[in-house]
Amino acid sequence: MLWQQVVNGLTLGSTYALIALGYTLIFGVLNIVNMAHGEIFMFGAFVALMLVTTFKVNLLVAMAGAALAGAVLGYLLEVTALRPLRKRAVSHMAPLISTIGVSIFLESLALNLFGAQSQSFPPMFSGKLLDFGLFQISVIQVVILAISVGLMLVLKFWLDRTKMGKSIRATSENIDTAAILGVNTQRVITITVMLASGLGAVAGVLVGLAFNAVEPTMGIPMGFKGLAVLILGGLGNITGAMVGGLLLGIAEVFSVAYGASSYREAVAFGLIMVLLFLRPQGLFGSPGNGGR
Amino acid sequence: MDSLLNPYYLQIVMFVMINAMLGISIYLTLATGQLSLGNAGFMSVGAYTSALLTLKVGVPIFLAVPAGGIAACLLAAVIGVPTTRMQGLYLAIATLGFGEVVRVVALNLKVTNGALGLSGIPSMSVMTGKGLSELGLGSGVGILSAQQLSNIIVIVVLALMLACLVFFALRLSKSRMGRAFAAIKADEQAAEVSGINTTYYKLVAFFMGAFVAGLAGALAAHITFYIGPQDFSYHKAVEILLFAVLGGSNVVWGPLLGSFILTLLPEVLRPVAEFREMIYGAILVIMMTFRPEGLLKEGTIRFLWAKFNWRAKAEDDNSQPEPEGGR
Numbered sequence: 001m002l003w004q005q006v007v008n009g010l011t012l013g014s015t016y017a018l019i020a021l022g023y024t025l026i027f028g029v030l031n032i033v034n035m036a037h038g039e040i041f042m043f044g045a046f047v048a049l050m051l052v053t054t055f056k057v058n059l060l061v062a063m064a065g066a067a068l069a070g071a072v073l074g075y076l077l078e079v080t081a082l083r084p085l086r087k088r089a090v091s092h093m094a095p096l097i098s099t100i101g102v103s104i105f106l107e108s109l110a111l112n113l114f115g116a117q118s119q120s121f122p123p124m125f126s127g128k129l130l131d132f133g134l135f136q137i138s139v140i141q142v143v144i145l146a147i148s149v150g151l152m153l154v155l156k157f158w159l160d161r162t163k164m165g166k167s168i169r170a171t172s173e174n175i176d177t178a179a180i181l182g183v184n185t186q187r188v189i190t191i192t193v194m195l196a197s198g199l200g201a202v203a204g205v206l207v208g209l210a211f212n213a214v215e216p217t218m219g220i221p222m223g224f225k226g227l228a229v230l231i232l233g234g235l236g237n238i239t240g241a242m243v244g245g246l247l248l249g250i251a252e253v254f255s256v257a258y259g260a261s262s263y264r265e266a267v268a269f270g271l272i273m274v275l276l277f278l279r280p281q282g283l284f285g286s287p288g289n290g291g292r
Numbered sequence: 293m294d295s296l297l298n299p300y301y302l303q304i305v306m307f308v309m310i311n312a313m314l315g316i317s318i319y320l321t322l323a324t325g326q327l328s329l330g331n332a333g334f335m336s337v338g339a340y341t342s343a344l345l346t347l348k349v350g351v352p353i354f355l356a357v358p359a360g361g362i363a364a365c366l367l368a369a370v371i372g373v374p375t376t377r378m379q380g381l382y383l384a385i386a387t388l389g390f391g392e393v394v395r396v397v398a399l400n401l402k403v404t405n406g407a408l409g410l411s412g413i414p415s416m417s418v419m420t421g422k423g424l425s426e427l428g429l430g431s432g433v434g435i436l437s438a439q440q441l442s443n444i445i446v447i448v449v450l451a452l453m454l455a456c457l458v459f460f461a462l463r464l465s466k467s468r469m470g471r472a473f474a475a476i477k478a479d480e481q482a483a484e485v486s487g488i489n490t491t492y493y494k495l496v497a498f499f500m501g502a503f504v505a506g507l508a509g510a511l512a513a514h515i516t517f518y519i520g521p522q523d524f525s526y527h528k529a530v531e532i533l534l535f536a537v538l539g540g541s542n543v544v545w546g547p548l549l550g551s552f553i554l555t556l557l558p559e560v561l562r563p564v565a566e567f568r569e570m571i572y573g574a575i576l577v578i579m580m581t582f583r584p585e586g587l588l589k590e591g592t593i594r595f596l597w598a599k600f601n602w603r604a605k606a607e608d609d610n611s612q613p614e615p616e617g618g619r
Contacts, residue, residue: 033381081580085581091584095580096381096384098581100530101576101580103573104570104572104573105569105570105577107569108570108573112567112570220526224389228385231382262396263396263400266392269386272389276375280382
């Protein structure tokens, strides 16, 4: 029972981690919270759903399509809502507000395009559970775990080892210094926003598969969870986002299994409140990051 | 006369007042440069507190409404104390989360009647109507029916409360505390170095915003007879934010103008109601790009004063001279 819950929690948590990575990457480079991330995530789920149901492509192709659509949305977000604000000196709240604008715009657009009702992916895998003795796991859970963990590892490797990854890390360390040292920060920012949005879109597909429901309003609660993980792991901390996502998934699954199932949506922010009292810089942030 | 005073228009006027109060609530927090996205949450705390006090305990409305504000204020302490010490971003996210937690709690508690919400909340206009008929005015006065009269009395009461809040906010911006708020908004570190206790002032601003939001929520509950968890969702929080963003958050008049426009706009835009949120979203992005300080800013106000000089002069005769060198 216990192990079963841990496995369920990890599956759920790995999707949260993927969402939170999108927030973290953008926060790292731009020092802003992208409130439209949840809606890009939702659009990703819808694009994959359309690809699977209308064009009958297989899931991996659909996921790639969703990632591409997410990246395009990310590019549009950067061009319309973020870049114009960087050109002039505005308060640090301005990007937060303009991305909130994009978020409600996209949500309403999805409501008009796809309708309010919840849709689901056609059954693609047998509902059979693989039995490992201590726990059972469904094929779909394996797919979700494999894809999200795989993407996280690739991302980590890419950030650590490649030149582009190094530029991104340099830019998040200090944007001015990076620019002086010859990093094309404008390009780095655009690529980071696109990458984060693409990851978010894939996470949308995975969550759509996990809950077997895709609806226009799914962006807001999931976006909130990503935000919770962002604070949980420490702002801009990539490892923190990964571990924080898994922790939140486990905490939620346990809260459902042992009692407070209807309060599931509140668990994430309950955790944050406790954390803000005890360790405001986040679980993995160094002291000072949480300050101003 | 009758067509002008129909209950629908009167109700819209009441909502304009309530939204104007919400505009002031977000202005008070934004005056220190902090973004609170929890005003919908505070509103719902105020609304539920006041509604439950009147429904279950039988507290009179005029006591229950301030109690709603105080309850919102108490909950603000739970979020405010840990977050105001940190970057403004933490407050924005924590208040956003707070709104969500309040919604989930209201959805699940028995006493709040879950997703069905509370109905049959004692309404202010009905109470006034009863009071009127006790005074022997049950059949109305002159051309006004009793219902119109009681609605108008409620509007006058709301207008007086709003006027008090506006007066308070205007006085505040000229006071020592208001100057401290402005200093923190301009540069928090510089303010701290100049000996301003930034955490204290940020917390006070946050509490005041929460109190006013709770008050407005409580009043809204006693106007509409019904409240449910979905009335105070993320979208309500965004709408309140929009008041300040559109109207301008540097002067008290900004959020008032914003709330006025945005309460009347949906009534005008009925034919395209399904695109309302898209229009709101576009307004947020466009305002941030082209005029981040909102429609009204200090310069605009000064310009308008100069333009209507005769009015400024008349005001000057009545009001006290401004202290020199304040700004």
